[in-house]
Each structure stands twice: as C-alpha cells, then as structure tokens.
Amino acid sequence: MSDKELLIPASQIDSSAINARTRRGRIQMLLLLLACASPVIASYFTYYVIKPAGGKTNLGTLVHPAQEFNSAWLDAPIQGKWTLLIARPSSECQIKDEKCIEALFLMRQTRVAMxxxxxxxxxxxxNTDGKPVDPEVTKVYDEKAAGLRVVSLPADPKLRAEFDTWLNKEGTGQQIQLxxxxxxxxxxFPVTxxxxxxxxMKKDLxxxxxxxHKGENL
Known part of the structure; x- marks a missing residue:
C-alpha cells in the first residue's frame, strides 16, 4: 500500500470498493436484461420499422389465407399432391393458340425442371367447355409424355358453381394455380x-x- 493510500481513511476505501462493485453489478444486470430482451426488441423493430408484407417469393403471389380445395370438384387425386392447375376451354386451346399453349408449356417445363x-x-x-381436346395438343401434352392430366368440370351444378367461385376468387381465374x-x-403464377x-417460378417451387413434405401422398 502506498503512502497516499495510508492517508485515506479505511471507510472511504471500503466505500469506493463497494461503489465500484455496485456499478459493475448494475452493468452486468443491464447486459443480461438486454440479452434477454433482444428477441422482443428485434421483433418490434421488424414489425414497426421494417413492416414485412408476408412471405417472400420470386414470382408467385401468396394466397393468404390459403383457399381450401374441395376434392369432390374434380375427378383427379388432388389431396396429398402438389398440383399446378389451369382452367381453359379446349375450343380456345388449339396448337396455334399461343396464350393457351404458353400456359401448358410453362407448366410442363416447370415440372421437368424439378x-x-x-x-x-x-x-x-x-377443360371448361368439355369439348374434345385438339389432337395436336394431346400429342405434345398428354399425361404419359408431359404429366398433364385433362379433367372436366363437375356435372353437378352446385359443385361446378363452387369450383368457379374458388377458381376466380381475387380475379386469378386465368393464372396458374398452385x-x-x-x-x-x-x-x-402468371402465364409467361x-x-x-x-x-x-422454378425457384419458388x-x-x-x-x-x-407434410400431408403428401406419393
């Protein structure tokens, strides 16, 4: 101990040590509280400052909440499957109809890309009009070669109306539905x-x- 320390009353030395320990204790407590509160702070910052608009996609538009599909609408194994679906009248989907063929081509190539x-x-x-599909279209986009299944609308008027409402909700009837x-x-997804x-689109899928993988029936 130095001469100067000898001149300082013992009570003052004890008081200084206590104050130092108190400050250290308070700092440690603040750091601990900050560590515990950081997730809450981060969530508040994200919600009130960044304000996310939902899940991020590359091309597709998320449907929130998801719109339930009634398996009775179509004669196809929809439940337990990931499905890309379009609805088009076969009379308007000829091999030279670029708009329709683009949709079929996009779906086929996306599946291949998986x-x-x-x-x-x-x-x-x-097939929304129930008319025969163009043989040229069938040749290129049949179920065996392209994995494309063609189904008709339900015969029951009530089920047909329900499907039509589901399909066209939010004006998405001409889009590719996932x-x-x-x-x-x-x-x-848009047809592109x-x-x-x-x-x-490939990245989204x-x-x-x-x-x-939940709920799949492979």
Missing part, C-alpha cells in the same frame, strides 16, 4: 414466356418442395 422431385408435382388442365397437399390454393420469370 428433376428428381418432378414426381411430386402433378399438372391438371380443367394447390398444396392439404389441399388448398396457396399461390398463383420470359426465361427470367420461368427461372423465378423448388423452395416449397424442399421445405414441405
């Missing part, structure tokens, strides 16, 4: 011939198939 996971994704075309295994519409948008 590689080893392609078996988990089925393609459904709802139905999850539950089954419910959870996303829809853009390579960039095709890549974005790859992400979904990678992260979601």
């Amino acid at each position: 590689g080893r996971e392609s078996g988990r994704l089925q393609l459904i075309w709802v 139905i999850d295994p539950s089954p419910a519409k959870m996303m829809y 011939n853009s390579p960039k948008e095709f890549s974005s 790859e992400k979904l198939l990678k992260l979601n």
Whole structure:
C-alpha cells in the first residue's frame, strides 16, 4: 500500500470498493436484461420499422389465407399432391393458340425442371367447355409424355358453381394455380414466356418442395 493510500481513511476505501462493485453489478444486470430482451426488441423493430408484407417469393403471389380445395370438384387425386392447375376451354386451346399453349408449356417445363422431385408435382388442365381436346395438343401434352392430366368440370351444378367461385376468387381465374397437399390454393403464377420469370417460378417451387413434405401422398 502506498503512502497516499495510508492517508485515506479505511471507510472511504471500503466505500469506493463497494461503489465500484455496485456499478459493475448494475452493468452486468443491464447486459443480461438486454440479452434477454433482444428477441422482443428485434421483433418490434421488424414489425414497426421494417413492416414485412408476408412471405417472400420470386414470382408467385401468396394466397393468404390459403383457399381450401374441395376434392369432390374434380375427378383427379388432388389431396396429398402438389398440383399446378389451369382452367381453359379446349375450343380456345388449339396448337396455334399461343396464350393457351404458353400456359401448358410453362407448366410442363416447370415440372421437368424439378428433376428428381418432378414426381411430386402433378399438372391438371380443367377443360371448361368439355369439348374434345385438339389432337395436336394431346400429342405434345398428354399425361404419359408431359404429366398433364385433362379433367372436366363437375356435372353437378352446385359443385361446378363452387369450383368457379374458388377458381376466380381475387380475379386469378386465368393464372396458374398452385394447390398444396392439404389441399388448398396457396399461390398463383402468371402465364409467361420470359426465361427470367420461368427461372423465378422454378425457384419458388423448388423452395416449397424442399421445405414441405407434410400431408403428401406419393
């Protein structure tokens, strides 16, 4: 102990040590509280400052809440499957009809692009007028070669009206609908011939198939 310390009363030395320990204790307590509260602070910051608008997608539009699909509407195994679905009248879907063929082509190529996971994704075309499908279209987009199943609207007027309401909700009737295994519409995609948008659609589906296996019936 130095001469200066000898001149300081013992009570003052004890008081200084106590105050120092108290300050250290308070700092440690604040750090501990901050560590415990950081998740809450982060969530408040995210909600009130960043304000997320929902899940992020590359091309598809998320449907929230998902729109339940009634398996009685179509003669196809919708429950337990990931399904890309379009609804078009066959009379307007000739081989030279670019708008319709683009939709069929996009669905087929997207399924092919899933590689080893392609078996988990089925393609459904709802033929809304019940007329025979153009043989040239069938040749290129049949179920065996392209995995595309063509089904008709339900015969029951009530079921048909229910399906039509579901299909066209939020004005998405002309879009490509993505139905999850539950089954419910959870996303829809525009019909596009853009390579960039095709890549974005592929990424959306790859992400979904990678992260979601619940309820599948393979």
